Amino acid sequence: MSCEPTNFLFIMADDHAANAISCYGSRINRTPNIDRIAALGARLENCFCTNSICTPSRASILTGQYSHINGVYTLADSLDESRRNVAKILREAGYQTAVIGKWHLHNVPSGFDYWNIIPDEDHHGQGRYYDPILSEMGKIKQYKGYVTDIITDLTIRWLKNRDRNKPFFLLCHHKAPHRPWDPDEKHAKMYEEEDIPEPDNLLDDYKNRSRAAANAKLKIGEDLTLRDLKQSPPPDLKGSALVKWAYQRYIKDYLRCVASIDDNVGRLLDYLEKEGLARNTIVIYTSDQGMFLGEHGYFDKRFMYEESIRMPFIIRYPREIEPGTIINDIILNVDFAPTFLDYAGVDAPKDMQGRSFRPLLRGERLEDWRTSMYYRYWMHLAHHWVPAHYGIRTKRYKLIYYYGQPLDMKGAIPQPTEPEWELFDLKLDPYEMKNVYDDPAYADTIEKLKDEMKRLRKELKDNK
Helix, strand or coil: CCCCCCEEEEEEECCCCHHHCHHHCCCCCCCHHHHHHHHCCEEEEEEECCCCCHHHHHHHHHHCCCHHHHCCCCCCCCCCCCCCCHHHHHHHCCCEEEEEECCCCCCCCCCCCEEEECCCCCHHHCCCCECCEEEECCEEEECCCEHHHHHHHHHHHHHHHCCCCCCEEEEEECCCCCCCCCCCHHHCCCCCCCCCCCCCCCCCCCCCCCHHHHHCCCEHHHHCCHHHHCCCCCCCCCHHHHHHHHHHHHHHHHHHHHHHHHHHHHHHHHHHHHCCCCCCEEEEEEECCCCCCCHHHECCCCCCCHHHHECCEEEECCCCCCCCEEEEEEEEHHHHHHHHHHHCCCCCCCCCCCCCCHHHHCCCCCCCCCCEEEEEECCCCCCCCCCCEEEEEECCEEEEEECCCCCCCCCCCCCCCCCEEEEEECCCCCCCCCCCCCCHHHHHHHHHHHHHHHHHHHHCCCCC
């Protein structure tokens, strides 16, 4: 095998659900270029984030640590510039490092030789779809055009101008398809003459579920804004008819944004192949978390439900990963950094809580790999979204605890919430429609799950 060092191209979208990627079996769209990565590499079926909101997930990806360790609990928290992260470690090991696009960690990127990011001053780091503003090493510049194209242009420019005597660790972070879903002109009419298939539980009535599920401010028919929908609903629409109308409005724009990402992924793959970099470069496509695409009648994320915590993760590395590999083990976003370091031949520091899954990608079976994962969502505002909660997911079960007085965003007043539990049997109820926590048949299961959750909280040092 060649001793040539491994390069990394890490492509991350924002809020791109696995259910909107065709290699994951999407019923609603096609992503041929993203699928190219999976066809020649591996697809992770059970990759999850540990806190389903943008800023915390990004911090966990960089640090290999959970929110309560790296200090990034909510959207308002910044990643401490002095904290060790994977980019710093790789740069110390001789890599040239760069991040381009959405950063959303509030502080100046540390560990990167080059950065050109959406600044925090522009829509709190969310940026804009058209004529975006970026900060290149602290110098603000507005670009003309569509943000997904521009981020890709800048990524390719960096590849062309890089130091070719060093391996590279390059993060290409797209804004899309984050709300409010403004498509580019090329795809603006896509799906115009068709209806997008609805999820089976679009009209979820939240029976046999928690108050948290029923009260969540994520509902398509109630909580999407005029900015999201780009037009006012017909005045006569109510109830399920309004939900169905609003679903078609927002999901088409969402999928149009995804189509632009897919085109630009193709541009990056073509560049690597043309330059002879494909064989020696690990290419990853992922998202910072999942996204509700009408499931349970929701948009957005945050909940511990499957569509929210499940991250797409597709990886190609011709030198080591067999084409068409499928990984069913539980992988977490805290595992990304240790895996990168493993491929680079660098030891992961002991304070990283994740674990390299490189052996799994090689086809090895690890008897001591995790069979459960711990999740915690810390945000809890009086006026929106969902209660703070934590829980455990195993291969079959999911136990969620919504608690009463959580840590909150800076300056916000918590809304007291009566604690409550949800338990889902994912084998019998994969769409999480029936809470069986009060079913006596699951009493022993609940006891075991609570013991396992207690063990994980202790192991991970979450004692807050």
